[in-house]
Structure formats: C-alpha cells, structure tokens
Amino acid sequence: MTDRVTYHGKSAKGEDMTTGHHNYASLSRHAFEQPERFWGGVAERLNWTRKWDQVVGEGQGPIPRWFGGGQINACYNCVDRHVEQGFGEDTALIYESPVTGTSRQLSFRELRDATARLGGAMRQQGVTLGDRVLIYMPNSPEAVIAMLACARIGAIHSVVFGGFAARELAARIDDATPKLILAASCGIEGAKILPYQPILDEACTISAHQPDGTIYWQREQHQADLTGARAMDWVTELAAAEPVACEPVDATHPLYILYTSGTTGQPKGIVRDTGGYLVALSWTMEGLYNCPPGETYWAASDVGWVVGHSYIVYGPLLNRNATVIFEGKPVGTPDAGIFWQIMAKHKVRSFFTAPTAIRAIKQVDPDGDLAAGEDLSALQAVYLAGERTDPSTLEWIEILLGKPVVDHWWQTETGWAICGNPLGVEPLPVKPGSTSVPMPGWQIECLDEQGNPVAANETGAIVARLPLPPGAAPTLWNAEERYVEAYLERYAGYYLSGDAGFIDEDGFVYVMTRTDDVINVAGHRLSSSAMEEVLAANPAVAECAVVGVHDELKGQIPAGFVVLKAGVGATVEELCAELVQDVRREIGPVAAFKRVHLVSKLPKTRSGKILRRNIRQIADGEEPKVPATIEDLSVLDEYLQLFEKREEKS
Ligand code: COA
Ligand code: AMP
Numbered sequence: 001m002t003d004r005v006t007y008h009g010k011s012a013k014g015e016d017m018t019t020g021h022h023n024y025a026s027l028s029r030h031a032f033e034q035p036e037r038f039w040g041g042v043a044e045r046l047n048w049t050r051k052w053d054q055v056v057g058e059g060q061g062p063i064p065r066w067f068g069g070g071q072i073n074a075c076y077n078c079v080d081r082h083v084e085q086g087f088g089e090d091t092a093l094i095y096e097s098p099v100t101g102t103s104r105q106l107s108f109r110e111l112r113d114a115t116a117r118l119g120g121a122m123r124q125q126g127v128t129l130g131d132r133v134l135i136y137m138p139n140s141p142e143a144v145i146a147m148l149a150c151a152r153i154g155a156i157h158s159v160v161f162g163g164f165a166a167r168e169l170a171a172r173i174d175d176a177t178p179k180l181i182l183a184a185s186c187g188i189e190g191a192k193i194l195p196y197q198p199i200l201d202e203a204c205t206i207s208a209h210q211p212d213g214t215i216y217w218q219r220e221q222h223q224a225d226l227t228g229a230r231a232m233d234w235v236t237e238l239a240a241a242e243p244v245a246c247e248p249v250d251a252t253h254p255l256y257i258l259y260t261s262g263t264t265g266q267p268k269g270i271v272r273d274t275g276g277y278l279v280a281l282s283w284t285m286e287g288l289y290n291c292p293p294g295e296t297y298w299a300a301s302d303v304g305w306v307v308g309h310s311y312i313v314y315g316p317l318l319n320r321n322a323t324v325i326f327e328g329k330p331v332g333t334p335d336a337g338i339f340w341q342i343m344a345k346h347k348v349r350s351f352f353t354a355p356t357a358i359r360a361i362k363q364v365d366p367d368g369d370l371a372a373g374e375d376l377s378a379l380q381a382v383y384l385a386g387e388r389t390d391p392s393t394l395e396w397i398e399i400l401l402g403k404p405v406v407d408h409w410w411q412t413e414t415g416w417a418i419c420g421n422p423l424g425v426e427p428l429p430v431k432p433g434s435t436s437v438p439m440p441g442w443q444i445e446c447l448d449e450q451g452n453p454v455a456a457n458e459t460g461a462i463v464a465r466l467p468l469p470p471g472a473a474p475t476l477w478n479a480e481e482r483y484v485e486a487y488l489e490r491y492a493g494y495y496l497s498g499d500a501g502f503i504d505e506d507g508f509v510y511v512m513t514r515t516d517d518v519i520n521v522a523g524h525r526l527s528s529s530a531m532e533e534v535l536a537a538n539p540a541v542a543e544c545a546v547v548g549v550h551d552e553l554k555g556q557i558p559a560g561f562v563v564l565k566a567g568v569g570a571t572v573e574e575l576c577a578e579l580v581q582d583v584r585r586e587i588g589p590v591a592a593f594k595r596v597h598l599v600s601k602l603p604k605t606r607s608g609k610i611l612r613r614n615i616r617q618i619a620d621g622e623e624p625k626v627p628a629t630i631e632d633l634s635v636l637d638e639y640l641q642l643f644e645k646r647e648e649k650s
Contacts, residue, residue, distance in 0.1 A: 019283070023426045024437065027287070031440030031469070038440065039066070039470055043279045046318075047081050048072050049248035052275070056467065059474055062488055066276030066470040067251035074255055074274055075115055075152035076246035078317035082108045087320060090294065093141045096342050097327035098334055099188040100221065106141055108320075111148070113243065118149035118182075120241035125180050125213060125232075129154035129247065132257065134178040134211065135303075136160050136169065136196055138187040139327045142217045142234070143303045144313050146182040147256070151274075154249045155179075158257040158269075161304025162187040162194065163524075163590030166202035168267070172259050173207040175269055175478060181214040186222035190332055197224040197231075251275025255314075257477045258306055260412040261527035262486065263516045269477030270412050272309075276470030278318060280416050280441075281310055285319035288408070288417060288439065290380055290424035291350040298324035299352040300339065305524070306412040307386065311352055315416075324348065330357040337370030347378035354386035354523030355407075356554055358397050363553065368400040379403055381423055385410055386523030387555045388511060391432035398430075409435035409511045411497065412525070413487070415471040418442050418464065418497070419509045434508040441469025446503050451491050456505045461515055463494035517612065519548030519556050521592050528558065528612070531593055534586045535560055535579055540568040545602050547612045549595075549619040559595040561615060561639075563602060572598060603636055605629040618643055 019041055021027035031038040036055040043052070053069030079092070088109035095104040106114070127133060133155045137143035143159070150157035158176045160169055187194040197216070204210060213230040215237050226233055255274040259267040289311075291297050297319075299311035316323035324346060330339055330353070339361065343351060361368075381404040382397060389407040398405045404427060408420030421428050421436040428436060438444045445453050446460030454460040466488075472495075476483040490496045501512040514520070517528040528546040535544040542565045548556035560579060568575065576596040583593035603611040606629050617624040618639045626633065 019287070021425055024422055024428060027422065027425050028438065028440055032443065035441065035469075039276075039279055042283045043067060043070075043275070045282055046072065046077050046278055048275075052251060056470075062466055062484075063472075063474045064467040065252050065474070066273065067279070070251040070275050071248040072251055072275050072278065073151065073154075073246040073248050074278055074314065074318075075119075075148045077278060078151075078314060079108055079112045079115060079148060080246055082320050083112050088112075090320070091322040092317060093144060094296070094322055094324045094346050095141050095327070096324060096346075097140070097188075098338055099190065099328050100219075102327075104141065111145065111317075114145045114238070115149040115152050116243035116245070117238040117241045118145055119152040119244040121215065121237040122149060122155060122180060123153060123244060124237075124241060125215075127153065127155050127179050129249065130156065130253070131180075132156045132158055132176045132178040134158050134160060134173060134176060134181045135183075136162065136181060136200060137184040137217065137303070138162050139302050139308070139312070139325050140184065140217075141325060142184065144323075144325065147303065147309075147313055148317075151255060152246050153244060154247045154253065156254045156256060158259070159304050159309070160259070161302060161590065162196070163304075163588050165585055165588035166199050167206060167586045168588055169199060169203035170206035171267060172269075173203055173211065174209050175259075175267075176257055177209045178211050181211050182217075183214050183224075184217045185219050185224040188221060188327065190329060193221050195222050195224070249274055252474070254477075256309065258309060258412055260306075261518055261525050261530065263518065263527065263529060265527060265530040265533040267527075267530075268482070268486070269479065270306075270473045271475050271477050272415055272471075273474055276472075277415055278314065280469060280471030281315040282318055283440065284416050285315050285321065286424045287422050288406075288420050288424060289315075289350045289352075289383065291316070291319065291321055293320035295321055295349040296324065296346050296378070297321040297350050297352075298326070298343065298346070298348045300324075300326050300330070300357060301352070301354070301386075305386075306410075306415060307352065307354075310415055322346070329360075331360045331364050335370065336361045336364040337374070340371040340374040340376065343376055343379055344374040349378050349380050350383065351379060351381075352383040352385070355384050355389045355393050356387065356522040358384070358393050359553055362393065362396050368396075371400055376401060376403075381406055383408060383420075385417070387520045389433075394430075394432050405430065407435050409499075409509065413473045414468075415473065419444065419511075431504070431506075431508050434504070434510045436509070437507055438509065439469075444503065444509055445494070446501065447491055447494070454502070457502050459500055459502045459512065461491070462497045462499045462501050462509070462511065463491055464497065466493055466495060468495055519546075519558055521548070521551075521556055521558065521590075522554040524590055526558065526587075526591055530587060531558055531560065531583055531591060534583050535562060538579060538582055540564055540570065540575055541579075543602055545610045545612050545615060546593075547616040547619065549616060554592065557595065558591060558593045559597065559619060560593065561597050561599050561602060563599060597642060599638055599642070601632075601635045601638070603639070604631045606631050615639060 050071035052067035297316040301307035443465035
C-alpha cells in the first residue's frame with residue numbers, strides 16, 4: 001500500500017477539452033452567466049440532423065426545454081458517426097462475465113450492425129417512433145444493443161433491473177405500456193441461474209396492459225420456451241431483419257423512461273430527454289471523468305440503474321470510449337481481485353462503482369493483497385456514487401490504489417452528477433465525507449424549513465435552483481403533476497433533491513441522509529412504503545413500519561417493525577419467515593428484506609404519523625430526537641430494550 005494521496009492544483013492536461021476552461025471557478029461562472037453559450041458550445045461537438053432554435057427555452061411547466069427545435073439521434077452519435085469517421089474497428093464494448101466464463105469484445109462497426117438489425121426486427125414487429133419497449137436483461141452486450149436499437153428507431157426504452165419481482169415488473173408494464181419486450185432467457189447471480197420467462201409471464205398475467213410480444217436472447221445456461229405465439233428468438237429475428245438507419249428525433253423526445261422508488265409504493269417513471277442528456281454526458285466524459293476518446297471507461301454498475309444508462313452505455317460510447325460491461329459481483333465471482341484484474345487487462349482509465357462494492361472487497365481482502373501485482377498504471381481515478389462514501393472506505397481505496405478517489409452525488413432524476421470533483425478541468429482537494437462542488441449548471445443551496453438558506457456547515461434540505469441544467473428529468477411519465485408535487489412545490493423556484501446535508505465555507509457539499517422514506521440498500525434506492533404495503537397485506541399484520549437501518553456492508557438494510565392482529569396462530573419464526581418471503585415475492589430479492597421485529601405498538605405523532613426516524617435512530621444506536629407531537633413517549637421503551645438486547649448479545 002502507498003500513502004494517502006493528496007492532490008492540489010492542475011491536472012497534467014490542465015484544461016477542459018470541451019470548453020477550454022482551465023479552472024473550476026471560471027468554468028462554473030461561465031455555465032452560470034452564459035448557459036446558452038456554455039451548453040451550446042458543448043452541443044457543437046455532437047452531430048445534429050437539425051440545429052436547435054434555442055439552447056434553452058420555455059418548457060411546458062417550470063422545467064426548461066433544452067435544444068428545442070433541434071433534431072438528433074442518440075445511437076448515431078454513440079455508434080454510427082464513429083464508424084463513419086474511421087473508428088469502426090475500434091473496440092466499443094468489452095464484456096467480462098466471470099459468471100459465465102465469457103470475455104468478448106465488439107467493435108463500433110459490429111455494434112452498429114447489430115443495432116441496425118435489431119432496429120429492423122423491432123420495426124417488423126410494428127414498433128415506431130415514440131413506442132415504448134421494455135428491456136429485461138442482465139448486464140451484457142445484448143442489453144446495450146437493445147437500448148441503442150431503441151434509440152436508433154426513436155422507440156423509448158425502459159430497462160427493468162433483473163432483481164425486481166413480477167409485481168414490480170407489472171407496475172412498470174402498466175405505466176409504460178410497452179409494445180414489445182426485449183428479454184434474456186435468464187440472469188446469472190453468482191452460482192444461481194434465474195430464468196426470466198416465468199417472471200415476465202407472471203408479470204403479464206398481473207398487468208392490464210399486454211405487450212404484443214417478447215424477443216428472447218437465448219442463453220446457453222437456460223433457454224426460454226419459444227413455442228408460444230408471442231415469444232420470438234433474438235438470433236432468428238435479427239437474421240431475418242433489414243438493417244435500418246438512425247431516425248432523427250426531436251431533442252426533447254424521450255430517450256428512455258427509468259423507474260425509481262419514491263415515497264409511495266408506485267414507482268416514478270423518470271423521463272430523459274435526448275438532446276440535453278447527450279450534451280450533459282458529453283461534457284462529463286472529459287470535464288469530470290477525464291477520459292479522452294479512445295480510452296477505456298468502466299462503470300461497474302448495471303444497465304438497470306441510471307449509472308448503467310449514463311456510464312455503461314451513453315456517456316462512454318458518445319465519447320468514443322471503450323466501455324466495460326461486467327456481469328458479476330465485486331467479490332465471489334471468482335474472488336475479490338476481479339476488479340483489479342479487469343482494470344489491468346483492459347487498461348481502464350476511469351473506474352466508477354458504488355462504495356458498497358469497495359466495502360465488500362475490503363471485508364474479504366482487508367490488506368488489498370489481491371491488487372498487488374496487477375498493473376493499474378492506466379487508471380487515473382476512481383469515482384464513487386449511489387450512496388454516501390464513508391471516510392474510512394474513501395481512505396482505504398485511496399491508499400490501496402494511490403489514485404484520486406472522487407465521491408460524486410447524483411440521482412436517477414438528474415441523470416448525471418450534481419456535485420463532483422472536476423478532475424478534467426482542475427482537480428480540487430479531496431475532503432472526505434464531501435461530494436465536492438456543484439457541477440456546471442447546478443446551483444446548490446441548503447434551506448431550512450421556512451426556505452431560508454442556512455449558514456455554512458449547518459444542515460438543511462439540499463435544493464437546486466431552477467432552471468436545472470440539461471440532462472435532468474423534465475417530467476415523470478404520465479405524471480406531470482406528481483413531478484411538480486414531489487420536486488417543485490416544497491420550495492418555490494427550487495428543485496427538492498430529497499437529500500439533506502450541508503455546505504462548508506469553501507462551497508463543498510456534504511450529502512448526509514434522505515429526508516423522505518426512501519432507503520438506500522447497497523447503492524440501490526428502495527421505497528419503504530412499497531415494503532410496508534406488502535407487509536400490511538399479510539392477514540396477520542395489524543400495522544407496520546419499514547425503516548433503513550445501518551449495515552456495515554450495504555450502508556442500509558430494511559428492517560420491518562410489525563404489530564400483529566390479536567389471535568394469530570402461527571409462531572413468531574413462521575410469521576417472520578412468511579413476511580420475508582412476501583417481500584421477496586412481491587418486490588424482489590434486491591430489496592434484501594431479511595429482518596422483522598414484532599412489536600406491540602408503533603411510535604406515532606398525535607396526528608397518526610409513524611415516527612420512522614425515531615425507530616431508525618434507536619436501531620442505529622443514536623439518541624432519538626423525539627418531536628413534541630409524539631403521542632406516547634413510553635412506546636419508545638420497547639424499541640430501546642430491543643436494540644439494547646441485540647447489542648448485549650453481539
Ligand atoms: N437479478 C436477480 N437477482 C438479483 C440481481 C439481478 N440482477 N441483482 C441482485 N439480485 C439478488 C441477489 O442474488 C441477492 O439475492 P439473495 O437474497 O438470494 O442472495 C439479492 O438480490 C441482493 O443482491 P445484492 O444487493 O447484489 O447483494 P449481495 O449480497 O448479493 O451482494 C454486494 C452484495 C455489496 C457485493 C452487492 O450489493 C454489490 O455489488 N453492490 C454494488 C451495487 C452497485 O453496483 N450499485 C449500482 C449503483 S452505482
Ligand atoms: P438513485 O436515484 O438510485 O441514483 O439514488 C439517488 C440517491 O442516492 C440520492 O438522492 C442520495 O440519497 C443517494 N446518493 C447518491 N450518490 C450519493 C453520494 N455520492 N453521497 C451521498 N448520497 C448519495
């Protein structure tokens with residue numbers, strides 16, 4: 001291990017290649033004072049079929065429209081133009097799948113040909129501009145081809161993460177009403193093979209909407225049954241299809257819908273526009289990730305999450321980077337050295353993962369022995385997001401690799417980083433626990449309950465002043481009002497992030513906790529309300545609360561607190577096991593719901609609001625900050641005893 005890195009001053013390059021700025025202050029001032037010139041300048045790097053009338057103009061609601069009047073195609077910019085510019089034989093996709101023993105690469109030309117054929121196959125199925133296509137596939141080149149093929153023909157994709165169960169899938173099918181599904185025959189989770197067809201079939205029996213059909217990418221580990229009228233084979237369909245060209249779409253046309261958890265059980269369909277998103281990602285590839293064209297970029301995430309959309313697929317390909325698609329886990333597939341091996345093998349320059357993955361490696365290989373001997377000289381920096389990076393994890397990985405580590409903050413809604421360390425422009429000092437500074441176009445403030453800015457280092461609700469920069473979601477699918485209600489109504493003129501934290505005297509932002517009932521499990525965002533709905537549906541349950549409690553590995557894990565109805569026959573063990581199964585069946589294994597506590601009462605305010613925060617504080621060993629409106633203070637004694645006992649036992 002080397003010493004902890006401290007880095008001040010300029011990068012070797014010392015200039016943002018996209019905008020020519022040499023330091024963060026001038027970059028952010030330019031984006032703030034002249035957004036049209038700043039973002040218009042970045043947009044010039046992309047290929048537009050029709051130039052925009054206005055860089056930023058009025059939207060339907062308070063969120064602006066970026067590049068209105070312009071026409072562009074995301075697949076063309078990510079793939080075809082690189083082939084046309086002579087880079088067709090360069091590597092676009094690097095697939096590393098330790099769970100199947102596969103290692104494969106696709107060039108930009110191969111990627112273009114595959115998307116052109118799949119686009120043609122979808123057209124044959126009647127998919128046209130604006131139709132939705134649901135994608136249910138694991139991390140694989142086929143998933144990337146599926147997303148880009150949709151973009152190619154102007155269809156709007158909606159990728160659903162494999163760890164969600166049929167009911168969650170059905171909710172997304174009913175909301176997005178896809179015409180077609182593109183699926184894999186199975187996913188592979190460590191040693192487990194998970195057939196996808198039964199989950200899709202069950203989802204379609206639950207959903208009111210019925211897609212016209214499903215094209216299955218058949219994997220050798222498990223095959224889907226294609227005898228039914230609506231199931232088709234990927235290879236056969238592609239072979240029979242006519243390749244299609246890229247169809248220009250309006251800059252404001254939705255590129256995709258990505259569902260994320262909100263404060264209710266109904267997931268929110270985050271809508272991403274095409275032009276603004278591509279422009280924002282284009283800036284980040286060099287300004288933030290410092291990854292020039294031709295270099296290798298790796299986001300060890302999943303195409304089912306926003307990080308996968310932005311940084312496995314669109315960002316790197318747009319910038320002509322080779323992108324690594326990893327199907328496996330940071331540990332156990334086969335061991336905790338897999339990240340370092342892949343980085344060395346492919347000379348990865350910029351690496352992005354979730355802090356929980358680093359914690360998992362640290363648990364198994366605390367001295368980082370498995371990194372020794374791997375040539376990581378190409379690696380310039382590590383980027384962490386998805387949850388707060390605790391300072392000890394930051395320090396461990398910094399010392400192990402001797403490279404800059406950037407904790408950056410973003411959300412499914414924003415599509416790219418709100419705050420980060422702009423290494424491609426000017427590396428700023430690292431302050432452990434902070435997500436650095438606002439990225440260009442983001443004006444971040446911390447407000448108190450009344451909407452007044454709080455002083456430096458004081459905690460408040462973190463908000464972004466409107467208008468939001470390009471790339472941020474302009475609306476929710478089918479739910480414009482919910483968008484306004486969830487993000488814009490709380491503080492006039494601001495976007496409510498749902499996170500709380502503080503800004504220090506140097507303008508560095510610290511994101512500490514959610515202010516709503518969203519919990520973050522292993523970098524995955526989950527709704528406690530959705531889990532409560534499942535528990536409450538069990539006939540034995542009178543009432544319940546789910547809170548995210550601290551977990552050494554996953555950051556948080558959900559814990560259920562359940563009050564039973566009188567006269568329940570089952571034993572405590574049977575009942576707890578049943579409730580765990582209920583959540584797994586209804587929401588999916590990704591919820592990692594494994595902890596149930598039976599209690600006699602839930603703490604509430606006099607108006608009946610459950611005091612989840614107090615339960616969490618007690619479970620995490622913190623002093624509960626009890627509101628004056630609590631109905632019965634003595635209810636908390638049971639919780640204090642419960643966790644005192646647990647601590648004594650451990
Ligand atoms: N399809 C089906 N099931 C899935 C799945 C998928 N795509 N992804 C996860 N699951 C299942 C797992 O098999 C597991 O099921 P189990 O209860 O039967 O064991 C459950 O969902 C929880 O999975 P996971 O959160 O991955 O936990 P884990 O214990 O298997 O692994 C970590 C722990 C820390 C290694 C893992 O969470 C990890 O790699 N985290 C990084 C997260 C990340 O990259 N986030 C993206 C944001 S940048
Ligand atoms: P998601 O929409 O799934 O990407 O989750 C977004 C949420 O994850 C944010 O609102 C934060 O609560 C949390 N989050 C993401 N990145 C960070 C970070 N770097 N630091 C703290 N919290 C983060």
